[in-house]
Amino acid sequence: xxxxxxxxxxxxxxxxxxxxxxxxxxxxxxxxxxxxxxxxxxxxxxxxxxxxxxxxxxxxxxxxxxxxxxxxxxxxxxxxxxxxxxxxxxxxxxxxxxxxxxxxxxxxxxxxxxxxxxxxxxxxxxxxxxxxxxxxxxxxxxxxxxxxxxxxxxxxxxxxxxxxxxxxxxxxxxxxxxxxxxxxxxxxxxxxxxxxxxxxxxxxxxxxxxxxxxxxxxxxxxxxxxxxxxxxxxxxxxxxxxxxxxxxxxxxxxxxxxxxxxxxxxxxxxxxxxxxxxxxxxxxxxxxxxxxxxxxxxxxxxxxxxxxxxxxxxxxxxxxxxxxxxxxxxxxxxxxxxxxxx
Amino acid sequence: xxxxxxxxxxxxxxxxxxxxxxxxxxxxxxxxxxxxxxxxxxxxxxxxxxxxxxxxxxxxxxxxxxxxxxxxxxxxxxxxxxxxxxxxxxxxxxxxxxxxxxxxxxxxxxxxxxxxxxxxxxxxxxxxxxxxxxxxxxxxxxxxxxxxxxxxxxxxxxxxxxxxxxxxxxxxxxxxxxxxxxxxxxxxxxxxxxxxxxxxxxxxxxxxxxxxxxxxxxxxxxxxxxxxxxxxxxxxxxxxxxxxxxxxxxxx
Amino acid sequence: xxxxxxxxxxxxxxxxxxxxxxxxxxxxxxxxxxxxxxxxxxxxxxxxxxxxxxxxxxxxxxxxxxxxxxxxxxxxxxxxxxxxxxxxxxxxxxxxxxxxxxxxxxxxxxxxxxxxxxxxxxxxxxxxxxxxxxxxxxxxxxxxxxxxxxxxxxxxxxxxxxxxxxxxxxxxxxxxxxxxxxxxxxxxxxxxxxxxxxxxxxxxxxxxxxxxxxxxxxxxxxxxxxxxxxxxxxxxxxxxxxxxxxxxxxxxxxxxxxxxxxxxxxxxxxxxxxxxxxxxxxxxxxxxxxxxxxxxxxxxxxxxxxxxxxxxxxxxxxxxxxxxxxxxxxxxxxxxxx
Numbered sequence: 001x002x003x004x005x006x007x008x009x010x011x012x013x014x015x016x017x018x019x020x021x022x023x024x025x026x027x028x029x030x031x032x033x034x035x036x037x038x039x040x041x042x043x044x045x046x047x048x049x050x051x052x053x054x055x056x057x058x059x060x061x062x063x064x065x066x067x068x069x070x071x072x073x074x075x076x077x078x079x080x081x082x083x084x085x086x087x088x089x090x091x092x093x094x095x096x097x098x099x100x101x102x103x104x105x106x107x108x109x110x111x112x113x114x115x116x117x118x119x120x121x122x123x124x125x126x127x128x129x130x131x132x133x134x135x136x137x138x139x140x141x142x143x144x145x146x147x148x149x150x151x152x153x154x155x156x157x158x159x160x161x162x163x164x165x166x167x168x169x170x171x172x173x174x175x176x177x178x179x180x181x182x183x184x185x186x187x188x189x190x191x192x193x194x195x196x197x198x199x200x201x202x203x204x205x206x207x208x209x210x211x212x213x214x215x216x217x218x219x220x221x222x223x224x225x226x227x228x229x230x231x232x233x234x235x236x237x238x239x240x241x242x243x244x245x246x247x248x249x250x251x252x253x254x255x256x257x258x259x260x261x262x263x264x265x266x267x268x269x270x271x272x273x274x275x276x277x278x279x280x281x282x283x284x285x286x287x288x289x290x291x292x293x294x295x296x297x298x299x300x301x302x303x304x305x306x307x308x309x310x311x312x313x314x315x316x317x318x319x320x321x322x323x324x325x326x327x328x329x330x331x332x333x334x335x336x337x338x339x340x341x342x
Numbered sequence: 343x344x345x346x347x348x349x350x351x352x353x354x355x356x357x358x359x360x361x362x363x364x365x366x367x368x369x370x371x372x373x374x375x376x377x378x379x380x381x382x383x384x385x386x387x388x389x390x391x392x393x394x395x396x397x398x399x400x401x402x403x404x405x406x407x408x409x410x411x412x413x414x415x416x417x418x419x420x421x422x423x424x425x426x427x428x429x430x431x432x433x434x435x436x437x438x439x440x441x442x443x444x445x446x447x448x449x450x451x452x453x454x455x456x457x458x459x460x461x462x463x464x465x466x467x468x469x470x471x472x473x474x475x476x477x478x479x480x481x482x483x484x485x486x487x488x489x490x491x492x493x494x495x496x497x498x499x500x501x502x503x504x505x506x507x508x509x510x511x512x513x514x515x516x517x518x519x520x521x522x523x524x525x526x527x528x529x530x531x532x533x534x535x536x537x538x539x540x541x542x543x544x545x546x547x548x549x550x551x552x553x554x555x556x557x558x559x560x561x562x563x564x565x566x567x568x569x570x571x572x573x574x575x576x577x578x579x580x581x582x583x584x585x586x587x588x589x590x591x592x593x594x
Numbered sequence: 595x596x597x598x599x600x601x602x603x604x605x606x607x608x609x610x611x612x613x614x615x616x617x618x619x620x621x622x623x624x625x626x627x628x629x630x631x632x633x634x635x636x637x638x639x640x641x642x643x644x645x646x647x648x649x650x651x652x653x654x655x656x657x658x659x660x661x662x663x664x665x666x667x668x669x670x671x672x673x674x675x676x677x678x679x680x681x682x683x684x685x686x687x688x689x690x691x692x693x694x695x696x697x698x699x700x701x702x703x704x705x706x707x708x709x710x711x712x713x714x715x716x717x718x719x720x721x722x723x724x725x726x727x728x729x730x731x732x733x734x735x736x737x738x739x740x741x742x743x744x745x746x747x748x749x750x751x752x753x754x755x756x757x758x759x760x761x762x763x764x765x766x767x768x769x770x771x772x773x774x775x776x777x778x779x780x781x782x783x784x785x786x787x788x789x790x791x792x793x794x795x796x797x798x799x800x801x802x803x804x805x806x807x808x809x810x811x812x813x814x815x816x817x818x819x820x821x822x823x824x825x826x827x828x829x830x831x832x833x834x835x836x837x838x839x840x841x842x843x844x845x846x847x848x849x850x851x852x853x854x855x856x857x858x859x860x861x862x863x864x865x866x867x868x869x870x871x872x873x874x875x876x877x878x879x880x881x882x883x884x885x886x887x888x889x890x891x892x893x894x895x896x897x898x899x900x901x902x903x904x905x906x907x908x909x910x911x912x913x914x915x916x917x918x919x920x921x922x923x924x925x926x927x928x929x930x931x932x
Contacts, residue, residue, distance in 0.1 A: 049824050056851060057823040063847075064816055162644060162672045168931065169811070169839070169865065181847035209451050209462040212440075216448055219437035226431060227449030228420060257812040258843055262644070263673050263836075264812055286439035308820035314806045315776065 030280050030331045031292055037327070038299050041306065048310040057309065058186040065301045066191035067256055068271065069294075070249040073201045074242035075272040076293045080205075081238045082218035082285030083139070083146035088246040088272055090157030091131045092265025095250030097161045099124035100171035100260030113175065121251050128247020129240050131157060136236035154269065161262040169259040180255035190255060197248070202290035214238065218285030274321065275300055278328040299324055348411055350375045350513045350545050351396070351427075356405035358391050365391040366402070367569045375513065378536060378546040380556040380577070383566035384589055389549050392566070393516050396547070397429040398422035410513060426512025432519050435503050438492035442484055443470035445491055446477070446506050476509040477502065480538040497528025501535045508539040515539060516547045521555050533559045553582055567591055635665045636894055637692040639684050641700045641724070641778075642809055643670030646835065646863050647883050648698070650929035651722070654884030655696075658891040666891075667692065675775060675809050677704035684708050688715070694894045696720045701777050702727040718897050722890040723883070724779040729907075734893040736908045738881040740780050743912030744787025747831055747858050747879050750914055752796050754856035754876035755828045761798035767828040770821040771804040772814045772837030772859075784833050784860065802827075807837050814840025815847070822848050822855070832859030835866060838878070842869045862915060862928045870917060878915040880927040885910055 046052040071088040078085040102123040106116035131153050138149035164170075183189045205211035213234050216224040225231045253264040277283065278299055279292025303320050349372035358366040366388050373379050383389050395402050398416030407414050409425045416422050419429070436445045447469045453459035470488065477484060482505050484498070491499055500520055507515040517536070521529040529552075536559050540546055550556050556563060556577075563580055565573040565588045573588050580588075638655060640648040652668050659666040667687065671679040677700045684697065685708055695712050697719060699705040706728055709719050713731050721735040729735060751769065761767035771788070773781045785804065792799050802825065805817030814837045821827055822844060830845075832838035838859035845852035859866070862880035869875045889908055896902035913927050 051824055054823070057820075060816075060819045060823050063819075067812075067816075158673075166644070166931075168644065168646060177843055177846045181849060207463055207466075209453065209464060212444060212448075212451060212464060216437045216440055216444075219439035220435065222431075223435055223437045223445075224448065226419075226429075228423065229449050253812055256815060256843070257810075257839070258846075261811060263810045266673070266810070282439075286437065305816070305820050308803075308805060308817050309824040311803050311821075311824070313803045314817065 030328075031289065031295060033331060034278065034280075034295050034299065034328060037324075038295065038302060041299075042302055045302070045306040045310055052306065052309060055186050057305075059188070061301055061305055062186055062191050063188060064305055065297060066188075066194040067249070067252050068268070068275070068301060069198050069297050070194060070245045070252070071265075071268060071272045072275045072293045072297045073198055074245035074249075075269070075276050076279075076281060076288060076290065077201070077205065077214060077238050078146070078242050079273075079276055079281055079283060080218045080285055080288045081214045081235060082221065083235065083238070084150065084273070084283075085135065085239065085242045085246075086147065086150040086269045087131055087135060087153035087157055088242060088249070089265045089268035089270075090154045090161065091128050091243060091246035092250040092253050092268060093161035093260075093262050094131065094157040094164075095124040095127035095247040096254045096257075096260035096264050097165045097170050097262055098127045098260070099247075099251055099254055100169075100173075101164070103173070104171040107173075113179075117176070117179075120254070121248070124247040124251040124254070125244050126247065128243035128245070128250065130243070131246070132240035132243020133236075135239040135243065139239065140232040140236050158262075158266065165260065165262040169257065169261040171259045173258055176255050177258045190252065194252065197245075198294075201245075202294075205290055210234075215286055218287075220286070271300060274325055278324055280328060280332055282332075296328075347374055349373055349408070350410055352406075352408040353396070354406040354408075356392070356395060356402045356407070358395060358400075358402050365569050366395070369405070369566075369569075369571055371564055371571060371574055373514070373545045373547070375545050376540055376543050377561040378540050378548055378559055380560035380563040381547055381549045381566070382551075382553070382556055382563060382585070382589055386568075387566040387589075388569040389566060390518075391569075393429065393518060393547065393549060396422070396514075397427060397516060423510075427514045427516065428507035428511035429516040430503055430507050430518060430520065432522060436491045436499060436506075438499075439490055441470070441488050441490055442477075442494075442502055443473035443488070445502065446473040446509060450510065477505045479542065480505045480508050480535050482535060495528065497524050497531045500524060500528070500532050504532065504535045504539065508535075508542065508544060511544055514545045514547065516549070518549050519551065520548070521550060521552055529555060553585055557582065557585065565589055633663060633665065634693040634894075634898055635667065635690070636694045636696060636891070637684075637687040637690070638666055638668045638696040638722075638890075639680065639687065640668070640670035640698045640722075641675040641680065642673050643668075644672050645675070645809070646929040646931045647723075647861055647881065649931040651883035651887040653887070653930055655887030655891050658888040662891070662895050664891065664895065670698075673809070675700055675778070677701035677777075681705065681708060688712060688717075691715070692717060693898055694718050694720065696722050696890050696894060697726075698723040699726050699779070700724070700775070702779050702782075706731075718894075720890055720893055720897075722886055723881075727779075733897055734890075734904050734906060734908065736886050736889045736893065736910070738780070738886065738912050739909040740783035740912070741787035741790075742909075743860070743879045743881070744784035744789075745791040746912060746914050747784070747860075747877075748788045748791035748796065750877035750879075750916070751829045751831055751856060751858040752792075752799065754858060757796055757799070760828065761796070763798050766798050766800040768800050768802060768825045769829045769831060770802050770818055770825075770827050770841075771831045771833065772807055772818060772840060773804045773833040774807055774809045774836060776804065776806060781833050788831055801831075804833070805837070805840075807840060809834075809836045811836045811839040811843065815843040818844035819848060822851055827855055829856040829858065832857060834859075835861030835863045838866045838869075838875065839863075842866070842874045845874065862924065864928055864931075867915070867920070867924050867928055870915070870920065873917075876916070880913040880915050882910045882913070882927070883929060 074088050075085060099120040103116045103120035106119055135149050135153055138144045139146055180190045181188060213229050217231055217234055221231050254260055257264060275293055275296030279296030281288030281292055304317055307317055308314055351373040354370050356366050356369040381389055394400050398419045398421050452465045452469050454463045454465045482501050521532050536546055548560055560577045563577050564571055656666055669683050680700045688711060695717055709731050712719050718733045721732050723737055725735045725737060726732055755767055775781055802821055805814055807814035818841050830841045832841045841857050845855050856876045858877045860879045862878050866878055870878055893904050896904045915923055
């Protein structure tokens with residue numbers, strides 16, 4: 001049969017090609033603008049104190065980036081699938097406390113440093129998986145909206161962290177801190193592990209079937225279901241994945257604070273969401289680039305660290321972060337506004 | 343339509359009740375490859391119940407359903423899809439934030455050759471290329487398959503959605519109000535795609551309230567009223583007035 | 595930061611307190627009716643209730659209260675030191691009509707309206723540890739001498755870094771400071787005492803902007819590491835226990851850069867004493883939380899019964915613990931949490 005003459009392309013209600021190209025360029029340039037701003041901010045800090053572009057400070061930045069990135073990755077997965085996970089911050093506290101108990105127990109029974117660290121890591125991930133599973137059940141079985149379901153586990157995690165730790169740091173272990181600082185050049189071994197996990201997460205999100213389903217469900221769950229995707233199973237798996245990443249983040253914090261402290265990670269879900277917003281990820285799901293959250297976390301880390309570095313009172317931190325969120329949000333709404341006008 | 347041909351889809355005495363409400367009563371018809379059948383009726387006439395029965399959303403209480411000459415019992419919509427029936431519901435459609443190619447292959451993604459494919463790595467290039475080719479077969483040319491669906495007009499979206507159904511259906515595509523909410527010009531584009539799908543040898547079940555569209559694109563029209571098939575005739579035998587009369591039951 | 599969730603947790607806590615207080619109150623009235631010795635209920639609200647400092651204070655207060663037969667309602671947000679979380683607790687306890695309120699205000703001004711409400715209901719209000727900026731409504735304030743502690747910290751730190759030998763006007767010694775909150779009277783007083791002493795006696799010390807940790811050790815760690823990377827830091831003054839933990843951690847992970855940094859800081863947690871014994875901390879400024887708790891209850895008892903005297907402002911000296919005197923003093927002053 002013969003093809004019908006280009007029936008859909010040139011109709012006047014379709015955006016013309018050149019305009020689309022410009023739009024595409026604009027969409028990518030939101031990240032480009034943020035990247036330039038980031039570089040400018042770093043140059044500003046270095047101009048204030050030339051030690052900023054030194055290996056010592058870069059090492060600090062990478063460590064702090066590593067302590068923040070995993071829950072941002074978790075939030076990225078959940079938000080692009082159309083949900084939200086408020087429990088990631090409290091899971092850091094909860095998993096860290098339980099993991100610390102596990103390590104304390106094993107070390108007391110002469111398990112050896114490496115063995116107990118390994119089991120501690122598994123315990124942290126396991127606690128995270130458990131929290132994620134509760135989220136998954138509340139959302140897919142009890143049909144709670146993700147905001148409410150994860151609000152429940154947020155409070156639960158904070159509460160249980162306090163109950164189990166009795167308020168104090170569990171398993172004070174300066175040796176863990178010393179190990180966590182070892183590495184090469186500006187990298188610690190710990191940050192290398194985190195960066196590898198981050199890279200794998202990004203590849204899975206953008207290049208595999210699992211990631212494709214994630215975006216599809218976030219974009220239109222009805223279409224995904226009609227296409228034969230098991231939407232509930234996927235959504236459940238995303239919350240478990242988010243929990244596991246938050247649990248591993250709890251282990252990072254264990255190293256950062258030489259133990260499992262119940263205050264660890266409190267409020268960090270908002271930082272993670274801020275990073276996701278700055279990175280240009282749509283809070284309504286379906287849209288976002290992994291490079292965006294890398295940029296988002298990098299900006300938050302540089303701002304937090306840099307202001308202290310140049311000896312500005314830390315009280316200004318949140319104000320500057322707010323300015324970045326506003327900048328990103330404005331760039332985003334300009335972009336979607338342009339799309340609507342065509 | 344030559345009557346000695348085997349029907350691709352056949353319903354015999356389908357009955358369906360929701361509690362005490364009788365939704366379908368002894369519904370029977372035959373549908374053949376290469377024809378567009380209009381399925382019309384007022385609200386509550388049983389159109390939705392009928393397409394849900396055919397697509398496997400639910401089962402009939404009694405009656406028989408044949409696809410390609412074989413009697414079928416659906417356990418889920420997957421069964422009907424596997425048997426070659428694609429259904430496009432009003433609310434399902436496409437994922438607006440994915441590219442056209444990704445939408446066409448949604449749920450049936452191509453993976454790479456070799457070990458990476460085993461881990462679910464996508465072969466995006468092949469998908470984009472094949473999507474273009476398949477859409478062209480039903481008369482849709484989209485210059486940039488990397489465009490996301492949200493960047494398309496409403497008519498283009500619906501055309502792509504039908505193209506998707508046509509690409510995967512072996513035998514039958516069911517379209518539920520595909521021209522709803524579309525402007526006149528966009529509707530024409532959609533109707534062209536429907537004809538192209540028919541010309542490919544598919545059977546199209548076209549459910550619509552927009553009678554001029556039904557009269558324009560279909561070969562045959564089945565009219566339902568209160569759960570029963572009240573008329574099943576070639577489209578040429580209807581006018582807008584007579585069709586409306588049959589639907590409402592005021593001039594039979 | 596996490597006030598949403600904490601409000602939930604705390605809601606439950608307050609509800610149970612409420613129930614308990616109502617019961618004890620009813621019980622109290624009954625015993626008055628029977629003309630037996632009067633039983634008092636005292637509301638006692640602190641900052642972060644799980645902080646070892648406040649846990650230790652609780653032990654001291656509880657022991658004294660049980661001696662006098664006082665029922666103690668010891669409350670506080672489990673982990674957040676913030677007026678936003680403290681105010682609802684204080685407000686709820688007002689409804690239980692306690693005989694007195696002992697309060698460690700988390701902000702020098704934010705609690706004032708509530709304190710006025712207590713006064714209008716003829717409930718005397720006492721401050722412990724931190725204090726209200728307006729002491730007119732406060733019967734008595736028992737506190738560590740934080741200004742003196744800050745001065746002592748400056749002296750200890752100057753000694754530790756070898757001020758006379760190493761710090762000159764040409765090459766000043768840089769000192770980093772960590773606080774938990776800049777709106778708390780105790781932190782502010784220590785900072786002020788420290789700064790005043792540095793200004794008066796150690797002009798060749800340059801103090802950096804304080805790191806604000808919000809009671810999270812890891813936040814303090816990250817901040818101190820910034821200071822360490824940006825400057826050649828000789829010493830750190832950690833204004834409370836979480837900052838001290840954070841400082842020790844920052845030095846541990848800073849490698850060679852952290853080697854010669856001297857740390858002086860507040861609060862004799864068991865963990866910080868362990869660090870001092872390991873040579874990571876040069877001196878610990880210890881408060882006397884258990885004694886503060888005891889003295890506050892004594893003041894309450896004196897006010898309610900007229901027995902004993904009330905001191906308007908009772909300041910307890912801060913104790914300087916060093917590796918030299920630790921064997922003698924540490925076991926006495928370590929904050930006992932259990």
